[in-house]
Amino acid sequence: MTDLAPLPDxxxxxxxxxxxxxxxxDPESDEAWYVGTAYPDELEQRSAPTLLVxxxxxxxxxxxxxxxxxxxxxxxxxxxxxxxxxxxEPAVMGARFAVLEGGWKIVIDRVEGQGFYEVEWDDTxxxxxxxxxxxxxxxxxxxxx
Amino acid sequence: MVETRRGYHPDNESFGAFLMSPLVFRWALEGAYxxxxxxxxxxxxxxxxxxxxxxDEYVVNPIPSGVTVGGNARGAxxxxxxxxxxxxxxxxxxxQRGYRDLARAGARVGEFRGLKDE
Numbered sequence: 001m002t003d004l005a006p007l008p009d010x011x012x013x014x015x016x017x018x019x020x021x022x023x024x025x026d027p028e029s030d031e032a033w034y035v036g037t038a039y040p041d042e043l044e045q046r047s048a049p050t051l052l053v054x055x056x057x058x059x060x061x062x063x064x065x066x067x068x069x070x071x072x073x074x075x076x077x078x079x080x081x082x083x084x085x086x087x088x089e090p091a092v093m094g095a096r097f098a099v100l101e102g103g104w105k106i107v108i109d110r111v112e113g114q115g116f117y118e119v120e121w122d123d124t125x126x127x128x129x130x131x132x133x134x135x136x137x138x139x140x141x142x143x144x145x
Numbered sequence: 146m147v148e149t150r151r152g153y154h155p156d157n158e159s160f161g162a163f164l165m166s167p168l169v170f171r172w173a174l175e176g177a178y179x180x181x182x183x184x185x186x187x188x189x190x191x192x193x194x195x196x197x198x199x200x201d202e203y204v205v206n207p208i209p210s211g212v213t214v215g216g217n218a219r220g221a222x223x224x225x226x227x228x229x230x231x232x233x234x235x236x237x238x239x240x241q242r243g244y245r246d247l248a249r250a251g252a253r254v255g256e257f258r259g260l261k262d263e
Contacts, residue, residue: 043239056245057252068252070245123239130236132248 002062005140008098008106010055010067011037013137016098018051018071021091028080043074044123049084050074056132064109064138073116073129081127085116092133103142110136161217170209170220176254177205177222183250184224188234199228203247224251 015035022033031048034040040050054070071088075081093113098106116131163169181203188200203226212221224247226235237243 039239039242052242054242054245056248068248070248119236121236121238122233126239 004062007060007065007139008100008104008137008141010058010065010069010135010137011053012100013067013098013106013108013135014053014055014069014071014092014133016100017092017095018053018088020099021088022051023087028083033084044126047076049080051084051088058134062139064136066134066136068132068134071116071131071133073131074126076126078127081129085129085131089113089116089131097141105142107138107141108135109138165209165218165220170207173220173222174205174207177207177224179254180224180247180250181205183253184226184247187250188246189244199226199230199234202226202228202231 015037018033018035022035025032026048029047031046033048034046034050035053036051037053039052040046043050050073052070052072052074054072056068056070058065058067060066071092073081073084073088075084093111095108095111097108100106112134114132116129119128119130121128184203185200188198188203190198190200203224206223206225208221208223212219226247228234233241233243235243235245235247
């Protein structure tokens with residue numbers, strides 16, 4: 001039996017990529033972006049973009065994994081949502097590594113995306129866009145702290 | 146070195162016909178039925194035995210020649226759910242995040258990459 005290095009949490013990898021691309025303060029609303037796996041408190045009152053991450057699944061093997069990860073962008077206007085997508089989409093597609101909390105550095109070999117599309121819902125004031133990325137990530141990286 | 150034959154032209158037309166034939170189309174259907182069964186098992190059910198459950202309403206819709214992959218027509222199969230609650234369950238509302246049961250089932254069966262030329 002070989003001791004394999006641990007696989008990072010795909011949600012944490014995607015959140016690290018989104019957080020590194022996010023501006024400190026959203027220029028339009030003067031608030032920080034929310035990046036997480038669950039809805040923030042008072043989603044409807046937020047004026048800055050909300051980014052949600054959800055791991056769908058995907059194959060794993062001894063070298064790494066290919067997780068498919070949903071990214072949902074929720075913003076008050078179409079323009080704000082598209083502006084957010086213009087920042088995060090190239091940042092995720094061009095990512096070659098991600099630094100998780102504590103300095104655990106993960107190598108990303110490949111990123112595949114399918115683009116963002118609008119998914120309408122019960123709130124007509126908030127626009128919601130969804131996209132799915134497939135990351136090819138490796139086990140290990142720097143030593144897990 | 147790869148052996149080549151002078152004057153040889155691959156018969157792409159019959160190869161395309163082969164990939165549209167029931168022999169190959171069967172795999173698309175089998176994958177779709179697997180996605181359907183996983184989605185039906187993972188979608189939440191209420192405890193009411195008499196209720197009509199959304200989990201039982203996933204259906205497989207064969208598309209024998211409706212999809213183009215890399216410029217070539219291919220057979221495909223879709224898994225759909227026409228229940229009233231299906232969209233809210235899959236994609237969520239402002240109060241409840243989407244469960245994405247169908248997407249998760251698809252990611253477990255095949256690689257979640259959509260229609261790409263690979």
